[in-house]
Amino acid sequence: xxxxxxxxxxxxxxxxxxxxEGKNTMAGATRSVLSDMFCEAVVEGRITxxxxxxxxxxxxxxxxERLRIEVYNATRAYALMVPSRDGFSTRxxxx
Numbered sequence: 001x002x003x004x005x006x007x008x009x010x011x012x013x014x015x016x017x018x019x020x021e022g023k024n025t026m027a028g029a030t031r032s033v034l035s036d037m038f039c040e041a042v043v044e045g046r047i048t049x050x051x052x053x054x055x056x057x058x059x060x061x062x063x064x065e066r067l068r069i070e071v072y073n074a075t076r077a078y079a080l081m082v083p084s085r086d087g088f089s090t091r092x093x094x095x
Contacts, residue, residue: 024058
């Protein structure tokens with residue numbers, strides 16, 4: 001396909017392949033790369049408009065929770081009580 005013939009519809013259909021598989025992060029990354037590529041083509045005068053600009057940005061949801069400070073502190077306190085497996089005593093551990 002010739003670069004100038006790529007439309008927003010082509011980009012949207014291509015990104016939909018990733019979105020349909022639940023890979024929104026990959027779709028977002030792909031959209032970003034395509035956008036950069038077409039921006040360069042605009043700068044070089046090969047095309048007049050970036051077809052990626054109007055393509056819908058996939059919604060990316062973070063699926064993991066952040067570690068709460070209470071859980072971190074409890075884990076660290078426990079780790080300091082457990083004997084070291086590397087042969088060093090706990091006095092060499094930073095506190």
